[in-house]
Amino acid sequence: MPKTDYSARNLTVLEGLEAVRKRPGMYIGSNDSRGLMHCLWEIIDNSVDEALAGYGEKITVTLNTDGSVLVQDQGRGVPVDIEPRSQLTGAELVFTKLHAGGKFGGSSYGSSGGLHGVGASVVNALSLRMDVEIDRDGHTWGISFKRGVPGFFADHTATAEFTPAKPGEALQKMRKIAKSKTGTRVKYWADPQSFLADVEFDYEMLTARAKQTAFLVPQLTIAIVDQRQPETPSSQEFSYAGGIAEFVNYLAKDAAVTDTIRITDSAEFTETVPVLDESTGRLESREVNRSCEIDIALRWGSGYDTIVKSFVNIIATPKGGTHLAGFETGLLKVLRKQVEQHARKLKAGSQKPEKDDVLAGLTAIVTVRLPEPQFEGQTKEVLGTAAVRQIVARKVVKQLTAKFESSAKADKQFAQTVLEKVVGEMKSRLTARAQRDTQRRKNALENSSLPAKLVDCRSNDVANSELFIVEGDSALGTAKLARDSEYQALLPIRGKILNVQKASLADMLANAECANIIQVLGAGSGRSFDLSAARYGKIILMSDADVDGAHIRTLLLTLFFRYMRPLVDAGRVYAAVPPLHSVVVMHPGKKKSETVYTYSEAELKRLLRKLERAGKRYKEPIQRYKGLGEMDARQLEETTMDRAGRLLRRVTVPDAQTAERTFELLMGSEVAPRKNFIIAGSKQIKTAHIDA
Structure with missing residues (x-):
């Protein structure tokens, strides 16, 4: 092994803000967009601390077209007098020295969000350029920095020629103002040497944080202005008196x-x-x-x-x-x-x-x-x-x-x-635990603990199995003959189940239909629901193609959405789509008649026009299915249950919050919003559209 010299001359001491630039992750977490947003929040939080202390009622954050960001407040303004020990102005001290600020002695802030005294100086160290303007003592004061070093720029761009300032000369009086006017404006450009090349300020994250802060500080208004797209600028203001x-x-x-x-x-x-x-x-x-x-x-x-x-x-x-x-x-x-x-x-x-x-x-x-x-x-x-x-x-x-x-x-x-x-x-938790412990896929001899009306399948392959929840015993009888007993199970329900959006958890568990569905699936309910324990790969809701059938389907979906949500998120809940019409097309001679199914009034009209143009006759009256019970087993099999020809509609939740609001509107206990919704949409309903 080669010998290397190791002595005191090999030791490196990082002075001032050099440590921040060398290891930015220690101070802001990372050098990606998360770290970039953390820097911005450091500056905003300093302004919020002023508002918390009772100074200033508005903070404005502006994202500029040149990549800079401006944070302005109505606080007391950063001190501009000389600090005795360092002989630096307050502004230079706050923005260039780690662990310097008004949040350590306890005399300036009773409580603050601004951190460990490293906030403003760390942001300054990681900025290509920072300009600070302070309204205080009847004047506007200005100071600029490049990567944490105070000095002067030749113009207003981030890449302008820079001249470091001599000690004590960086802070300049700019103009006179009213003595009552106070505040601080911090404008800076993030340093591309310190952050990844493609990072940028996230407007959505910024507005979310601003909204959150406005809730926490009721007397404060926060305005966010995004000017990065001059053609489509956007702005929002947040203020919440309710806290x-x-x-x-x-x-x-x-x-x-x-x-x-x-x-x-x-x-x-x-x-x-x-x-x-x-x-x-x-x-x-x-x-x-x-x-x-x-x-x-x-x-x-x-x-x-x-x-x-x-x-x-x-x-x-x-x-x-x-x-x-x-x-x-x-x-x-x-x-x-x-x-x-x-x-x-x-x-x-x-x-x-x-x-x-x-x-x-x-x-x-x-x-x-x-x-x-x-x-x-x-x-x-x-x-x-x-x-x-x-x-x-x-x-x-x-x-x-x-x-x-x-x-x-x-x-x-x-x-x-x-x-x-x-x-x-x-x-519910104890019941779910008991179900997980005792209910796994059962063979024929162990099936007695499941509901008596369940018609189970023979297969133990969960991924390949299907549970059809059917409406009523009449549909069950036909479905028994139409199903493939190897992998298709049937569970009948009696009419309309409980509206669980209005009912309590105890009422839901006490309802026989809801309890049977939860028991048959074997995965529990609510926060204890275990998707991996579900006994069937697909849950298919098979109800009549009328208003009552749609209502039953909605009630079932409400149950799944509220208490078995992971099934919906995983795309394992489906709605069967039975046909509305059966058209028997008669062929000339001894050729056998053909049955064509349609699934909407528009589709039926298109089919009839097509047959008329082709000169083909069809049997009248055309059969309109009001319910699954009107189909025989062969028709139900080929239209709704046979995988080769059926049509299923997968229930998905691309926007969970929107879906939840819709469920609450349509199925919740608040009547007034639902009434307003019905009245607002009543103009779109025509008598001909009502299935009566």
């Missing part, structure tokens, strides 16, 4: 079963942190008092999906942290105690709810505000301040317990509704 309660209602897509409630409180705690000693200029560990403000909004809905978002000083923590853990701990503790106290009334037995039972259908926003929060990493995805967990848990237990034990009529109704939903989810 996080309005945020919860915006996020929740299912029907509410409880009102949105708020939990707000504050608490003190002590924390040992390094504090700068002004006399010595050194950091010393001291125990300091902190204040933690809690603001939580939550409500339960009729669905089983959980939406819980957590924030610290308006910064999203997508991976949670101590505040979210405290919320979930407190919530579970309260509901376990309440279920135990009312176990007899709720018929809950000795079982205890688990976290998933409590969170089913819950939409919640959990926010805390505290000085100098400890995050796990610069990207702030997880809050690490340990004391916050106990504080949040304690306050949630205290206020939720008071609501559950209140004698007010509204609170009693709230408590009853929530407990019934939680116990219903618990029973």
Whole structure:
């Protein structure tokens, strides 16, 4: 092995912002579009912190045609006086020194989203050019940087000739303004040396974040302007006076079963942190008092999906942290105690709810505000301040317990509704677990646990098997003769099943038709649904081709959409398309007549015109099928069940949120929106279109 010299001269010290440019991923997560957006949020969050402190009511973010972005606020403006220790102006200090800013001593900001004091300086280091204008003290001040170095540009472009400034000369007075006018404008161009070549600011991500921040800071308006396409510029403004309660209602897509409630409180705690000693200029560990403000909004809905978002000083923590853990701990503790106290009334037995039972259908926003929060990493995805967990848990237990034990009529109704939903989810989970343990594909001797009306198939090949859900016993009789018993199973239902969009989980489980469908499929329901345990590869809804048949099909789809959604997402739910008409074409001589099926009035008219032009005769009257029971087994087989000639319509959900809103409109408990929908569409209906 060759010898190499290794001494102190081989060691490298990265000074100032050099470390940021050398390892940008340590500060912004990555050098792709996610890191680019993180830089922009660093600047925006600094402006939001000013609004949180009570300075400024509007922030405007503009994406320019030259690739730059401009963030302007109405805050106090970055300080422009000289900082004694560094002898730099406040503006130069904030934008060129790591861990410098007004968020460490606690005198300027009670709580802030701006990070570990590295935000503005990191963005500056990763910018090809940054221009900062400050309105303060009756003047507009200006300073420019190239890759973190203060200086002067020959013109207004990012690639203009640059001259570094001498110490203390970078910040310039530009013009006089009214003394009452304050604010900061930051314009910068991302450095192509630091980011991937094809990255650009994502307008959708930006507006989503702006909307989120506007919910969290009710007194703030955020405007987003995209001028990158001069022919089609776009702009949006976000302002929500309702705060996080309005945020919860915006996020929740299912029907509410409880009102949105708020939990707000504050608490003190002590924390040992390094504090700068002004006399010595050194950091010393001291125990300091902190204040933690809690603001939580939550409500339960009729669905089983959980939406819980957590924030610290308006910064999203997508991976949670101590505040979210405290919320979930407190919530579970309260509901376990309440279920135990009312176990007899709720018929809950000795079982205890688990976290998933409590969170089913819950939409919640959990926010805390505290000085100098400890995050796990610069990207702030997880809050690490340990004391916050106990504080949040304690306050949630205290206020939720008071609501559950209140004698007010509204609170009693709230408590009853929530407990019934939680116990219903618990029973559903236990039932699904039992089904998974005991119900696998059964042979003929083991088939007794399935519904008596199920006509099962012989094949054990799940991918090749099909379950036809048919309407009524009459259709079942014909379908038995028409099916291929090797891989086609039949399950009859009695008319119209329960509308599960309106019904509770307990009502759905108690309904015989719904329970039979869930039992036959063998994969559970709700959040415990296990797609891999489903006993059939295709589920085919076979109902009559009339209004009642369409209604039954819609009710069945509502059941699948709400409680067996993965089947729909996987494209395993189908609707059979039986024909509407049977046309018998008569051939001359001894040639056998031919039967042609049509599936719509338009298709029938086209066929008849074609036959007339060809001079062919057909038998009259033309048969119009009102139901599957009017077909014989041969007709049902060749039109609806035989794979070689049938027509199936796959049920898909390309836009889940749009589909969910449609289901709620058409099948939900709110009558007024449905009435308005019917009235608005009534002009499009003609008497001739009504199947009567």
